[in-house]
Structures are given as C-alpha cells and as structure tokens.
Amino acid sequence: MILTRGVVLAGLLLAVADAASAQSWRVRIDARAQAVSYRGLSSDSISINDAVVGASGGFETPDGFAVQCSSPTWCYYYRPGELHEQLPMNVGANAVLWGFGVRGLTLHLTARLTGDAGDAGQWPGTEPAAQLIEGYAEYARSSWTLRGGRLVMASRLEPIGFDGAWGRFRWDRADIEVEGYAGWGLGQAAVVSVTSPLLTPLDDFRPGSRQIVAGAVAAWRPSFGDVRAEYRREVDPELDYFVSERATLSASARPAPWLLASGGVDYNIAEGNWGSADASLTWLRPRFSLTAGGRRYRPYFSLWTLWGAFSPVPWNGINASGELRALSWLSLRARGERYWYEGADVNTAIVGPLQEEGWRFGWGATARIGATLSLDGGYSAEFGPGAAARSFDAALTWTPSYQIELTGYGGTLERPLELRYYDAETRFLGARGDWRPRNDWRLWLDGGWYKDERNRPDDAASAWDQLRLRGGVTFTFGTDADRLPLPPARRAP
Amino acid sequence: MTARRVMLTLVAIPVLALGVARAITWNQDRFNHPKHARLFPTCSTCHEGASQTGAPMFPVTTDCAKCHDGTIQPRIQFEPRSVMTPSNLKFTHDRHAKAAARDTGLATRCQECHAERNAPRMSVQHTVVGNCLSCHRLPPTHLSVPDTACVTCHLPLARVAHYTRADVAGLPAPPSHEAADFGLGGHGKLAAAMSCATCHAREFCASCHVNAPEVAPIRALESDPRSTAIATTLRTPASHRDPGFLNTHRKAASAKGATCATCHTRDSCEQCHMAPAPSQVRSLAQAGAGRAPGAQVARREPATHTARFRENHGPEASASPASCMGCHVRTQCLECHRPDPSGTNPREAYHPAAFLTRHPSEAWSRQANCSDCHNPGQFCQTCHQQSGLTAGRNRLGGRGYHDAIPNFSLGHGQAARQSLESCASCHAERDCTACHSSVAGGFGFSPHGPNFNSERLLKKNPSLCVACHGTSIPRR
Numbered sequence: 001m002i003l004t005r006g007v008v009l010a011g012l013l014l015a016v017a018d019a020a021s022a023q024s025w026r027v028r029i030d031a032r033a034q035a036v037s038y039r040g041l042s043s044d045s046i047s048i049n050d051a052v053v054g055a056s057g058g059f060e061t062p063d064g065f066a067v068q069c070s071s072p073t074w075c076y077y078y079r080p081g082e083l084h085e086q087l088p089m090n091v092g093a094n095a096v097l098w099g100f101g102v103r104g105l106t107l108h109l110t111a112r113l114t115g116d117a118g119d120a121g122q123w124p125g126t127e128p129a130a131q132l133i134e135g136y137a138e139y140a141r142s143s144w145t146l147r148g149g150r151l152v153m154a155s156r157l158e159p160i161g162f163d164g165a166w167g168r169f170r171w172d173r174a175d176i177e178v179e180g181y182a183g184w185g186l187g188q189a190a191v192v193s194v195t196s197p198l199l200t201p202l203d204d205f206r207p208g209s210r211q212i213v214a215g216a217v218a219a220w221r222p223s224f225g226d227v228r229a230e231y232r233r234e235v236d237p238e239l240d241y242f243v244s245e246r247a248t249l250s251a252s253a254r255p256a257p258w259l260l261a262s263g264g265v266d267y268n269i270a271e272g273n274w275g276s277a278d279a280s281l282t283w284l285r286p287r288f289s290l291t292a293g294g295r296r297y298r299p300y301f302s303l304w305t306l307w308g309a310f311s312p313v314p315w316n317g318i319n320a321s322g323e324l325r326a327l328s329w330l331s332l333r334a335r336g337e338r339y340w341y342e343g344a345d346v347n348t349a350i351v352g353p354l355q356e357e358g359w360r361f362g363w364g365a366t367a368r369i370g371a372t373l374s375l376d377g378g379y380s381a382e383f384g385p386g387a388a389a390r391s392f393d394a395a396l397t398w399t400p401s402y403q404i405e406l407t408g409y410g411g412t413l414e415r416p417l418e419l420r421y422y423d424a425e426t427r428f429l430g431a432r433g434d435w436r437p438r439n440d441w442r443l444w445l446d447g448g449w450y451k452d453e454r455n456r457p458d459d460a461a462s463a464w465d466q467l468r469l470r471g472g473v474t475f476t477f478g479t480d481a482d483r484l485p486l487p488p489a490r491r492a493p
Numbered sequence: 494m495t496a497r498r499v500m501l502t503l504v505a506i507p508v509l510a511l512g513v514a515r516a517i518t519w520n521q522d523r524f525n526h527p528k529h530a531r532l533f534p535t536c537s538t539c540h541e542g543a544s545q546t547g548a549p550m551f552p553v554t555t556d557c558a559k560c561h562d563g564t565i566q567p568r569i570q571f572e573p574r575s576v577m578t579p580s581n582l583k584f585t586h587d588r589h590a591k592a593a594a595r596d597t598g599l600a601t602r603c604q605e606c607h608a609e610r611n612a613p614r615m616s617v618q619h620t621v622v623g624n625c626l627s628c629h630r631l632p633p634t635h636l637s638v639p640d641t642a643c644v645t646c647h648l649p650l651a652r653v654a655h656y657t658r659a660d661v662a663g664l665p666a667p668p669s670h671e672a673a674d675f676g677l678g679g680h681g682k683l684a685a686a687m688s689c690a691t692c693h694a695r696e697f698c699a700s701c702h703v704n705a706p707e708v709a710p711i712r713a714l715e716s717d718p719r720s721t722a723i724a725t726t727l728r729t730p731a732s733h734r735d736p737g738f739l740n741t742h743r744k745a746a747s748a749k750g751a752t753c754a755t756c757h758t759r760d761s762c763e764q765c766h767m768a769p770a771p772s773q774v775r776s777l778a779q780a781g782a783g784r785a786p787g788a789q790v791a792r793r794e795p796a797t798h799t800a801r802f803r804e805n806h807g808p809e810a811s812a813s814p815a816s817c818m819g820c821h822v823r824t825q826c827l828e829c830h831r832p833d834p835s836g837t838n839p840r841e842a843y844h845p846a847a848f849l850t851r852h853p854s855e856a857w858s859r860q861a862n863c864s865d866c867h868n869p870g871q872f873c874q875t876c877h878q879q880s881g882l883t884a885g886r887n888r889l890g891g892r893g894y895h896d897a898i899p900n901f902s903l904g905h906g907q908a909a910r911q912s913l914e915s916c917a918s919c920h921a922e923r924d925c926t927a928c929h930s931s932v933a934g935g936f937g938f939s940p941h942g943p944n945f946n947s948e949r950l951l952k953k954n955p956s957l958c959v960a961c962h963g964t965s966i967p968r969r
Contacts, residue, residue: 028824034836038849040880043892058899068893070902076893081881090835094824110824114834121879124872125834133831134823142772152827156811158865159830172747177815190868191831199870201878202921205960223744226813241954252812257737260797262808270953272946276862278808284737284796291799297859299914303954306922306961310929311942312913315858321801333800339858344910345943351904354911358858364800386857386912393845405840413851426850432839444838450847470836 024099025478032472033089039464040081051075086118088126104141110134127198131191133161144169153181153215156248156264157232158300161186162213179217184210185234194304207304209238225253225261234302244302245270258284263293268300271308275300280319288324295319313342329368333378336361341385358384372400389415405434409448423455430468440476445469524573530615532560536603543586543603550586551575578619581653581691582646593628636667640683643667649690651715658722664692676728678752684710694720701727703761703787704754704778727756727788739795740816746773754778756788764790765820792820803843804861830866857912864914873918884920894919910942932963 046061048069054060059067059075067075091113098106110133116123136149147166152159164183171177187194193210200206215232228250234243250264263279280293298314301307317339325331340357347353364378377394393411410429430448437443452464537543542550551573561569606624607617622635629645631638650661672679683689689698689710694717699705706712732738732745746753753762753773760780778784794802797809810817817826829843839846843866856863856873867873877883882894895901901908909916916925931937941947951958951966958966 030833032833032835032837036849038880040882041894042881043883045892066893066896068896068899068901070893070900077896078881078892078894084879088835090833092833096822108823110827112833116834122875123834124867124875125832133827152823152831154810154814154823154826154830156807158862159826161831187871188868189831189864189866190871192871198875199868201870201875202883204870204921204923221813221815223741226816228812228814236954239954239956241956243954245953248811250808250812252809254737254740257735257741260737260809262812264808264811270950272949273944280805280808282797282799286796289796289799291801291805297862299859300864301913301917303950303957305917306926306957307913307917309945309950309957309961310913310925310940311910311945313910313942315911321799321805323799323801335801341911344907346906346910348904348906350900351898354907356911360860382854382858382860384854384858386908386915387854389851389854391847391851407840409846411846413847415851415854424850426847428847430846434838434840444840446839448846450850452850470839472836472838 025095025097026476027093027095027478028474028476030092030094030472030474031090032092032470033087034468034470035085035087036468037083037085037466039083041078042081043076044079045074045076048073048075082120084118084120086116086120086123088114088116088118088123090114090126102139104139106138106140108134108136108138128192133191143172151181151183155215155217155230155232156250157230157246157266158188160188160213160232161191164213175221175223177217177219177221179219180215182212182214185213186210188302205304207236207238207243209236211235211243212237224255225251227251236304241303242270243304246275246300260284266300268298270303273298276314286325288322290320290322292320293318313344315339315341330365332363332365334361334363339384355385358382360384373398387415389413403436407432407434424452425455426450426452442474443472445471524571526615526617527613530613533615540603544590546587549575550577579653579655580620581648581650581656582620583648584646636665638667640667640669641688643688643691647691649694649715650692650720651690651694651717656719658719661692661719662722662724664723676725677730690714692720692723694718696720697723697725699783700785701725701787702755703758703780703784705785706783707754707778729788737796739793740797743771743773743816743819757790758784758787761788761790765792771819807865832866856918857915859912859914869914869917877919882919884924926961930961931965932961935961 044065046067048071050062051059051067051069052062054064054066059069061067061075061077065077065079067077069075093109093111095109096106112131112133113129114126114131115129116126132150134150134152136147136151138145138147140146145168148164150161150163151166152161153166162181162183162185164181166179166181168177168179184193186192187196187199190196190199192198194207195210197206211234213232213234215230217228217230219226219228221227229248230250231247233245235241236243246266246268248264248266250262252260252262254260260282261280262282263277265277266275267273268275274296275298276296278293278295280291280295282289282291294317296314296316299307299312301312317337319335319337321333321335323331323333337360338357339360343356360380360382362378362380364376364380366374366376368374374397375394376397377392379390379392381390382388391411391413393409395407395409397405397407399405408429408431411427413426413428414423415426416423428448428450430446432444432446434442434444447467447469450464450466450468452466454464533539537545539552539556540550541548553575554572557569557571557573560566561571604612604614604617605628606620609616609618609621610624623633625631625646626633626635626638629642631642631645650656669675669683670680680689684698693714695705695711695714696716696718697720698708698711698714700721702708702711733742735741745751751773754777757777758780759774759777762774762777766774780786798806828837828841832843836842845851855861863869863873884892884894895905898904925940926933926935928936929938929940947958947968955966
C-alpha cells in the first residue's frame with residue numbers, strides 16, 4: 001500500500017516537474033548497513049523435583065541456573081540464547097524540489113528502502129521494505145503556508161505522522177501564528193498505521209481502523225521569546241471514541257542575550273492528569289554556560305491500550321549542567337540529575353519495597369591538541385530503581401583536513417540490573433572514519449569490538465563478545481546542491 | 494701638515510664647486526619668483542593663461558633670453574614648464590576668476606591663492622590650501638572640512654588619470670573616517686553627497702558591499718580599479734558579537750531597513766539556512782562575478798547548543814520550531830525521530846557507543862522518552878521477542894526473568910507503576926489482564942491507582958473499561 005502510494009506520489013512529482021520550468025531540486029541519498037550480533041535468552045523449565053538449592057540459598061537447576069518455581073510443578077529460567085547475526089541495510093532518499101514557476105511551491109519527500117540480510121528474522125524497523133516517512137507539497141506565501149500529503153507533525157506531544165493537511169497563518173504585526181492540521185494518523189513513532197501487525201508483534205489487541213488526528217496550535221512570537229499552545233485529539237472513527245486527547249503549553253524566553261528560559265507542560269485531557277513537564281534556565285556566557293531546571297516524566301499510553309488504567313506514576317527531578325571553556329584548548333562539562341517517583345501506592349508483604357529515587361550524573365572534558373587532534377573523555381553514572389550503569393568513554397579524533405576525520409574510541413560499562421542477576425561489564429574498542437572526497441559525497445565506516453562479561457552466579461555468565469561493523473555513504477546532488485566552498489572570507493581586523 | 498691642508502683644499506674645492514653648480518641648476522629648475530619681484534608688474538606677464546583662456550600658462554625660454562642674453566644678464570640654462578603640475582583639483586584659472594568675479598564682484602588676485610597672507614610680493618607657492626578654504630568659508634584645516642565639501646575643489650578619482658595606485662593609496666584619510674561607526678554605516682549618509690568619489694570609485698565600495706550593483710550611490714560612482722589601492726576590510730558589527738545573536742537575528746533581518754544585504758550574499762546565509770531558505774535570505778543577491786565575497790559565515794552552533802543540547806532540545810524546539818528551521822531541515826529531525834534501522838553515522842548519532850548494551854538503565858527510568866522516536870511495539874517488543882525475552886503467560890509466575898527477586902510476580906506492583914513502559918516492552922496486555930481483569934477468568938485485582946479518573950475515561954472511551962469489566966462497569 002505504501003509502495004503504491006509512493007509510486008503514485010513519485011509519478012505526480014515527475015508529472016509536475018515535467019510541466020514546470022526553471023525547476024530546482026536537491027536530492028540526498030543515504031545508503032547504510034550494519035552488521036551486529038547478539039546473544040539473547042532462551043526460556044526453559046525444569047520439574048520442581050529436579051530443582052536444587054544453590055549456594056545463594058535459592059533454587060537452581062542442577063547445572064547452576066537460577067530458577068523461579070512459580071507453579072506447583074515447574075520452575076522456569078532463561079538460558080543464554082543462540083548467537084544471532086543480523087545485517088540491516090537501508091537506502092534512504094530525501095528530495096526537495098522547488099522553482100516550478102509557482103512562487104512558493106515546493107515538494108518534499110523522505111523515503112526508505114530497507115531490509116535485513118541477517119539470519120535472525122527482521123531487525124526492528126526494517127519492515128515494511130518501502131517506507132514513506134514524509135511526502136508532501138508545500139505552498140508558502142509570506143504570511144501563510146499550506147502542506148498536504150504525508151506529514152510528521154513535530155510537537156511536544158511526540159512527533160506524530162499522518163496523511164492529511166497542515167496549514168499555518170502568521171500575523172507578523174502581532175507576532176502571532178496559528179496552525180491547524182488534520183488527517184489519518186500513523187502509529188506512535190511509526191511509518192505504518194496502527195492497523196499494521198508490525199506494531200503488535202506480541203499479537204496483542206490491534207485496532208481495526210486508523211485514527212483521525214486533528215490539532216490546533218497557537219503561538220505568540222514576540223521579540224523576547226515564544227509561547228506555543230497545542231491541542232491534539234485522536235479519534236477512532238470506527239467507534240467514535242477518543243484514542244487520545246491532550247494539550248500542551250511550551251514557552252521559551254530570552255530576557256537578556258545571556259539568559260535563556262524554556263519549559264513546557266502537557267495535560268492529558270482524556271485521563272484528566274498532568275503529563276510530563278519541564279523548566280530550565282540557562283546562563284550563557286562566551287566561556288561558560290550553566291543550566292538548571294526541573295522536569296517531570298509521566299508515561300503516555302493511548303486509549304487503545306489498557307496500560308493507562310494501570311496508573312503509571314510520574315517521576316520528578318531536578319537537574320543542572322554546565323560547560324566551561326577553561327582554556328583555549330580545553331573545555332569541561334558536567335551534569336547531574338536527581339529524580340524520584342511519586343508514590344506508587346502499592347505494597348505487598350511478599351516483595352519488599354523497591355527504590356523510589358535515583359541519580360544520574362556525569363562529567364567529561366574535551367581537549368584540542370594542536371590543530372588536528374582532539375581528545376574527549378567522559379564518565380557517567382546512573383543509580384536508580386530498576387537498573388544502574390557506570391561508564392567511561394574516551395575518543396581520540398584526528399582531523400587532518402575538512403575531508404577526513406578518523407577517530408579511535410573505547411570505553412567500559414558496568415550495568416547491574418536490580419530485578420535480575422545480571423551484573424555485566426562491557427568493554428569496547430573501535431575506530432571510525434569519515435571521508436568527504438567532495439562536498440556532496442560522504443563515506444563513513446565504523447567498526448567496534450565489544451567484550452561483554454556477565455557476572456552471574458550461574459552458567460549464564462557467558463561471554464558475548466562480538467564485532468560490530470557499520471558503514472554508509474551519502475550523496476547530495478541537484479541544481480542547488482552544496483555550492484561549497486565559497487570564496488575565502490575577508491577577515492576583519 | 495701643510496701637505497695635508499693642500500690635499501684637503503684640492504678635494505674641497507671641486508666638491509664645493511659641484512655643490513654650488515648643482516644649487517644654481519636647482520634654483521633654475523624652479524623659477525625664483527622673489528628675485529624677479531621688482532621686474533614683473535603682473536603675474537600674467539609670464540602666466541598669460543591665468544587670465545586669458547587659451548593663452549599659454551608658462552613662458553618659453555626665449556622670453557627669459559630677452560634679458561638673459563649674455564649682455565644684460567648672464568645666459569642661463571632654464572627650461573620653463575609647459576604644463577601645469579598634475580593634481581586632482583578641478584580648478585581652472587579662467588573659470589575660477591570668472592566665478593570669483595561673479596560671486597564677489599572682485600577680481601581675483603593671484604596671490605590670494607598662491608601666497609600666504611601678507612607674504613612679500615611674488616613669494617608664491619603652488620597652492621595655499623588654507624586660502625582656498627578661507628575663501629570658500631570652510632574650516633581652516635584641509636582634512637577637517639566636511640566630507641561633503643571635498644567635491645568643492647577636487648575631481649573624482651576616476652578623472653585624475655595621472656594618479657598611480659601608490660598615489661591613491663597615499664591619499665590622506667579625513668578624521669571623520671576614523672570614527673568608530675564610520676565603516677559600519679556612518680559613511681552611508683555621506684555617500685549620497687558624492688564626495689566619496691574624490692578618493693574612491695565603484696570598485697572600492699564593491700570590495701565590501703556585496704550589493705554594490707543594487708546601491709544607487711555606488712552605481713553612480715565611476716569605475717576605477719586603482720581605487721582598491723586603499724585597503725579596507727569588513728568589520729563585524731557589535732550586534733553580531735552578542736552570543737545570542739544567532740538566535741535573535743531573525744528579528745533584525747526582518748526589520749524594515751535591515752542592512753544584511755550590504756555584507757551578506759544569499760550564499761553567505763545559506764551556509765546555515767537550508768534551502769529553500771527564508772524569504773529574507775532569498776531576497777539577497779547571489780554570490781558571483783561582479784560581487785565581492787562579502788561576509789563569509791562559518792556554520793557554527795548557537796550558544797544554546799551546548800554539549801547537552803541534543804538531549805535537552807525538546808522544550809526549546811517545541812516552543813520555537815521556527816528558530817530551528819532557520820538552520821535545520823525536517824530531514825535532520827527525522828534522522829533521529831524516525832531513525833534509520835541500519836544505524837546512523839556515529840558522529841551524528843543520538844545515542845552513545847554501545848547503547849544497545851547500555852540501554853536498559855536509561856530505558857527503565859526514561860532518561861529520554863523512547864517513544865518520541867521508537868514505536869514500542871515495532872522496536873522494543875520486536876527486538877525483545879527476537880532476543881528470547883518473551884513474557885510468560887502463566888498466572889502468578891512468569892518465566893523467571895526477574896530472577897533476582899524471589900516471587901517477583903506477586904509483588905511487582907511498584908515496579909510496574911514506576912516503569913510500566915518497560916513492562917510493556919516484553920509483556921502483552923493479556924499477560925496482566927489474566928489476573929487484573931474482572932472478566933474472562935481474571936481475578937479482578939484492581940490495577941487502578943488512587944487518582945484513577947474512571948468517570949472521565951468512561952466518557953472518553955468506554956471500550957477501555959469494557960475490556961476488563963465487561964458490561965458491569967463499576968461507578969465511583
């Protein structure tokens with residue numbers, strides 16, 4: 001279906017292009033592939049009579065796997081799974097065409113052909129093989145703009161894709177913008193509709209028809225900032241029930257050139273609760289910047305699922321980050337966030353309470369060594385409910401010219417999981433190169449060796465070493481493609 | 494001692510003689526006016542052209558020889574000039590005399606221009622500039638006259654054919670040109686008065702003004718490649734040094750009377766602004782032949798784009814999407830928000846290296862909202878399923894994944910409410926409704942929290958309630 005529409009759209013584009021004069025266009029082609037292997041898990045069970053008490057006091061299989069005996073007769077556990085090797089590949093095209101003799105008319109297309117040549121099913125996102133991400137015609141005048149086709153509406157309420165129309169009117173004298181959009185929606189962060197089995201791999205409930213999306217935006221853009229309010233609803237046309245109804249307010253202000261304030265908040269009208277929110281204040285100086293703020297995260301589920309009825313609780317957090325150009329060749333950075341969940345109002349005597357709060361923090365530095373070398377290193381850590389991680393990364397980059405960049409990188413990562421025997425340590429070492437033989441050509445290659453050691457008290461402490469390879473090539477061409485380099489600049493004293 | 498004096502005398506006399514001869518010759522190159530002061534009653538005796546159109550300005554050798562005939566006076570080797578000393582004055586003696594007579598009713602005397610006030614008769618100079626300024630009621634110092642007044646006396650550079658590039662480079666700059674704002678706009682007001690042409694020509698202006706072909710005062714100037722001998726450079730306006738300028742320049746560029754076109758070509762702006770560029774950019778001239786390169790812009794990130802901006806850009810991008818679109822095309826947003834399954838160039842990737850390995854901790858507490866970019870079903874569930882992380886369908890059990898906590902299934906409530914999205918990355922809804930549903934054999938354990946707004950949900954989408962409660966939906 002998508003392929004058919006893509007062909008029709010391409011035909012329309014070509015028809016219009018043939019009829020037009022003085023057409024300008026720009027096309028970018030990206031071809032990428034990566035080879036990755038992973039060893040998952042394999043579910044297994046033994047009779048409860050065969051389970052033995054291990055050294056840690058819990059039940060194990062005779063060969064040392066921790067088991068959970070959750071039925072009167074069987075105990076369950078996971079063995080290390082098969083080693084899977086996958087090779088997802090992708091060819092993407094992005095095209096912009098303008099200059100049809102109709103001032104303000106442009107055509108935009110972003111599409112992909114993708115697939116997986118590996119041995120373990122399809123890598124996530126490689127189906128369908130032909131994907132139309134965006135394809136629309138835009139007609140823009142000085143004060144208003146119209147778009148029609150497949151669109152992705154960027155928003156605080158998650159970017160949503162739909163097949164429909166979008167329009168914006170800008171009243172410059174009052175610094176006001178209003179927008180409206182409507183169409184048949186796509187799945188959340190997907191290029192297929194909610195009716196596609198691709199979005200329900202667990203064979204869960206699947207809607208019978210696409211939702212109708214409609215929204216309106218009002219924005220005020222005075223010289224000192226922006227305020228933007230949006231209302232969006234998604235309705236199931238089959239039942240005429242709401243799938244989602246939300247509103248959001250975003251604001252950004254620059255009361256002084258060195259001060260930036262931004263924030264926003266969502267409200268879930270359908271469920272009657274406040275969603276995610278954030279606010280931050282950034283102090284910008286030429287040699288340093290400091291940001292402090294707070295945020296709140298509440299998961300959002302559409303009303304096509306039951307998950308919202310399970311009353312997920314939000315977490316609230318405060319954070320700060322900063323950057324300092326300590327020396328002309330050295331810049332430092334640091335960040336930290338403390339967060340805590342609101343009360344879950346759940347307790348059982350069988351399982352003790354979990355953590356309710358956590359920390360994230362990190363720091364790093366970038367040093368420029370001469371004109372062509374830079375060294376970057378950083379440490380980050382996260383301690384909280386459910387999972388934790390500590391990592392150190394470093395990269396040495398050599399940029400002998402604008403055309404070439406070579407980087408060697410490495411790091412180490414520890415990642416204990418609270419709900420599972422799964423302390424693991426990963427070390428990785430790799431190199432990547434980026435070559436631009438011309439301004440409109442680009443090739444890159446990345447290869448990394450990953451050594452993973454799982455620190456478990458059982459036989460699942462298996463190694464998971466692997467080599468990952470990635471590569472890509474980008475071509476940009478067209479009537480207006482990359483006129484770089486321009487003549488040399490005249491330097492002001 | 495005597496011999497030494499003789500030797501010195503023999504050397505000194507020829508040197509002294511040579512010097513005297515040289516001095517006589519020098520004096521004869523420049524006519525000694527004061528020496529002849531009592532001889533000539535009027536200047537026009539020799540400089541007939543000064544008062545009579547078409548007459549020669551300088552005498553000829555035979556005129557001098559009338560006295561310097563070897564009898565009355567010794568003969569001399571003197572060759573009077575036949576042409577006037579080249580200058581960039583637009584002065585002619587006859588027209589000036591007529592104009593002076595017309596304006597003042599007085600005949601102009603030569604010494605009014607060629608001698609200092611109260612100087613002895615015929616103590617003349619080439620031109621006493623101060624006298625010119627005085628008569629023309631201009632400030633007494635040459636370079637302090639208003640820039641609009643140069644044209645009073647001087648020819649446009651392009652008509653001063655004898656000037657070399659070195660001459661042009663050596664032209665003195667008026668003090669007005671030293672003013673702080675002169676280069677960045679102050680000179681524009683003066684340009685209309687055309688005095689610039691005294692020292693400058695079109696090529697000079699065009700070396701900075703990329704819109705020179707469109708600016709009337711520049712177009713009105715004559716062409717003269719020698720004008721670029723005066724070196725000039727583009728200066729960055731103070732407003733551009735503001736760290737926030739990249740974020741705020743839209744207003745300035747949109748304002749009436751914006752002067753961006755002076756230094757920036759369309760190509761300059763398109764270093765950052767992606768095609769199709771904003772209308773303000775499209776209105777600028779294209780770089781090319783006949784235009785200077787102008788201000789060259791190196792694409793650089795605004796001050797707001799700190800190292801953490803990639804992770805924290807959401808609020809700013811949500812509030813000011815138009816600002817983002819100044820430099821970014823939608824494709825760049827889609828690179829992450831609709832990610833390529835085969836991976837992104839690591840230089841530009843959102844996630845750090847080894848993220849596949851490290852993602853559990855970030856995903857659990859949602860450091861970033863995964864579903865801004867990934868569909869939970871297509872991305873998370875598919876991958877977990879292929880990795881063998883399929884959830885158990887047996888009640889009160891599971892398959893033992895959460896093996897660090899005995900009987901986790903019986904006490905999973907807090908974990909579920911804290912990170913329900915993580916649960917949903919492996920579990921289907923029916924895994925939960927097996928116990929939590931009130932129908933189809935479920936145990937009816939309520940999953941609703943204390944703030945659950947059942948009435949509102951019932952109103953918005955009753956099918957949600959029916960899924961677990963059937964037709965017996967409790968009201969509270």
